[in-house]
Amino acid sequence: MIFLYIFLCSGLEGVVSVFENRKSVLQTTKSWDFIGFPQNVKRSSIESDIIVGVIDSGIWPESDSFSDKGFGPPPRKWKGTCHNFTCNNKIIGAKYFCIGDSCGKDDIISPRDSEGHGTHCASIAAGNLIESASFFGLGKGTARGGVPSARVAVYKTCWSSGCVYADILKAFDEAIADGVDIISLSQGSDGEFPNYFEDTYAIGAFHAMKKGILTSQAAGNSGPDLYTITNNAPWLLSVAASTIDRKFLTRVQLGDGTVYEGVSVNSFDQNNTSYPLIYAGDAPNITGGYNSSVTRFCQESSIDEDLVKGKIILCNDFPRGTFTERLISKVAGILVGSPLPKDVADIFALPAVSLSQKDGTLIQSYISLTSHEGKDSLAPYIASFSSRGPNAITADILMPDLAAPGVNILAAWSPIGSVSGVKGDKRKVNYHIMYGTSMACPHVTAAAAYIKSFHPDWSPAAIKSALMTTGNECGWNNLVHPLNNSTPMSVTRNPEAEFAFGAGQIDPVKVVNPGLVYDANEIDYVKFLYGQGYDTKKIRTITADNSNCTQDNIGTVWDLNLPSFTVYMNTSTFFTRVFHRTVTNVGSATSEYRARVTTPPSLINFKVEPDVLSFSSVGQKKSFTRTIEGRTNVGIVSSSLIWDDGTFQLGFADED
Incomplete structure (x- = not known):
């Protein structure tokens, strides 16, 4: 496969990208129990210091899911404010962005949610525990967020006419400055594949990553066709929607x-x-x-x-x-x-x-x-609407990253929001059943916030690694992942394999103890971008430093320290691809991990060197190479590599 990179230059200093200020679209609870995350799960004492930033259609503050009963004052680190809105100790920040004509005369010009989508997503991530919630008696049970003690900050960018890119970028900047810990983004481009720095979400997520903030984003609802995921940047989390066992x-x-x-x-x-x-x-x-x-x-x-x-x-x-x-x-x-x-x-x-x-x-x-x-006895599987990979921008990066429940999800709703989206439907509800990658995204946001509450110093890449390497994906062989006893993802139910479910469905309990993590920082992503053909002037605008593109800091996509390995070939001729990876020990101080490679019957060989990694302290790093070579006429070949020390098993999949 030959890649031709086109180098483009901009004539304006201080401009990341110049692109049309288009409008994007929203990507529209039993789910937590289904993925093995019960109400009585172990909680960190600092969960209430975690702040989840939700960029969406606003929030309905009167919902019981956002009552501040029992909450103390906001964390001292919080710098945010509330605009045309009364906050409390649960909703500690609320802003709205209406640049130009993005909001209209029929909109509520405040962070208040008149549509319901933002309220729904925020409560999935961090809503309080509400007993006997239901949609007209359907789905009755306890509605709850993944991190119910966490605080919520809302940034309203979506109006009756859509979500404008300029508003979204401003919301990113405000959320970063305010001090959120995780950003949840249940929206995305509609059928577009811009390069990384003509992509509003990639730009905003890059700024957040520089400040140690992970962005979780919905993969989109354009499936089941391949090449339908539009958020392909490796520094954010792209979330597919899986089913739960409720129909x-x-x-x-x-x-x-x-x-x-x-x-x-x-x-x-x-x-x-x-x-x-x-x-x-x-x-x-x-x-x-x-x-x-x-x-x-x-x-x-x-x-x-x-x-x-x-x-x-x-x-x-x-x-x-x-x-x-x-x-x-x-x-x-x-x-x-x-x-x-x-x-x-x-x-x-x-x-x-x-x-x-x-x-x-x-x-x-x-x-x-x-x-x-x-009961849906086949669950979990990826919903037909959930967007699929491969990555249309960088084919050798796996997308989506992982999956989470996104079908038949009961969560809070705005009582003035339409139940069916049809004018004339007069029904009013406080809790609504919805489906979409919009609903999957806040599940992963909450899992990321859960990790952050135990490991506040972990980088966005480390959190992403923990989420991916503890997922329940088992690819081609349908075996149960050693870290997750739930039903694994299956190529029988999803023939697109990892292009449908990525690293598999999240396991929010296992994520806090992955043993090893694949970490990366801004410099790693900059090297990757230089290797992708972005020029010095453009990248300096992002990094705000004097970095230069030299032979020493041009990186390849195969050396970006991701938890997954992907080889894209358009020919059946013999190929060899070598990946360089580094893992950081976050488990036992003294440990020895052995590589276990599971491969399908094929003409492709997989080799790991060294195949034993020994650690003597927490935080110690070890490097290895993964070589994949051979030939194949099969569309998708999957394998898995697990580092096992007898206690922790760090797993991930390859996509060839």
Whole structure:
């Protein structure tokens, strides 16, 4: 594989990048128990000093999830303030950013969340323990954040029109100056692959990394196609969305007693109520110029509302978001026959259920709808919507980094936020069920904050390493990871393998004791960037020093001290790739780690030198090389390397 790097120069001093000020999109609790993180997990005495910065759509301060009952004053290190907003000892900072016309007349010009997304994400990361929370009785249980004693600082950058890049960069700068410990970012670019310093999120996360702050970011909701992840910078965490063992199912009963089962979060009480059924293709708005070929998709304007009034509509391939206010008060419900995967349950503005196309074609009678909670025995697996790698910017860096629960997540909500996103839906809730990498991201944010509470001096790279090397990914062989007894990720359920789940699903208990970590600092990333073709002038703007691009400080991507190893080849010819890595001992002072390599049957050889690492003190560093060579015609070849001292097993996967 030949890489051609294009060197670009800027004519302005003090400018990192010049790019269009576009708008980005939001990447939209049983989950903690499912991944083995119970309420009574060991907590650090300084968890309440950890500050989680959430860059999102704001927060609803009256939610019980953010009550400051039992909280003392903010940590002394905190420098933040609250703008047009009343904070407390839980929400200790709140700012909003509205540069130009990013916010409109219908927005609440304050950090208050009118949409619900920011509230949901903040409570997943650091919400209080709230018993008997539910969405109209569904998912009832204790809603809680991963670090409920931590403080929250919110930075509102997302408005009804979207999230503007200039606002996001300003929010990063403010969060860094205020003194947050972790930044949670459940948003991202939509289908764009800018280079690292034309990428708002990469720039902001780089600034944060320089100050010792890790950024956790949603991988995106553009899956399951490959090359759909847009946040590819190695100094941040890219989080995929996995399932948990909870599903919301809705039964459809015909007049003859036949029952079908589909998915949806249906809060409407339809028990023992029957309605006439009409096929959408039989209700065309003829006066509007529509016929059955269009109406069958249930596009609102194409339907004759008099023909469907008081009836259940049967649709084919129902496009979300098109069935809105005009018909909500007219029809009794919707049945959707769709070819799309049914791993997520949508919330509709009226009684509805998504069925297989086969079942949809069989339903021609009266029905009733009821929702119930079921168990997904295949979980965890990566949701169909979760964006996939490979890394479109630097192919030899694995993306996503890891996975966390992002489907059917119950968390706090803004009571003035729409439940379904459909105008005319008047339901109000304090807790809402959502899916998306937006929900996965704050799970990892919380796990990172949990690590920080035990190891406040660890760098962002060390925290990232601990999260990745203790994940439950086992790649091609489907064996249980030695550090995690839960069901591992599987290529059977996700044939994209590491390009779907990265290092696997997080294990928040194991993360505080990884034994060894792969650490990196600003200099390491700068060397990597020089090797990627960025010029001295641009990198000086980032580093604010007098560094020069010389032969000594140009690094290769294969020597960047990451916990994963990736080789990208576009040919079946013989290849050799050598990786240089350094691990830092954070476990037992005196220890000896032996390399265990697990490989699939292939024509690729894997070698580790040395294969034994001996340590005599905490903080001691040891280096090794990993050589991967051979040839293959297989699309993806996975292997794993585990450093094992009998107590700690430091694991990671290769992607070839």
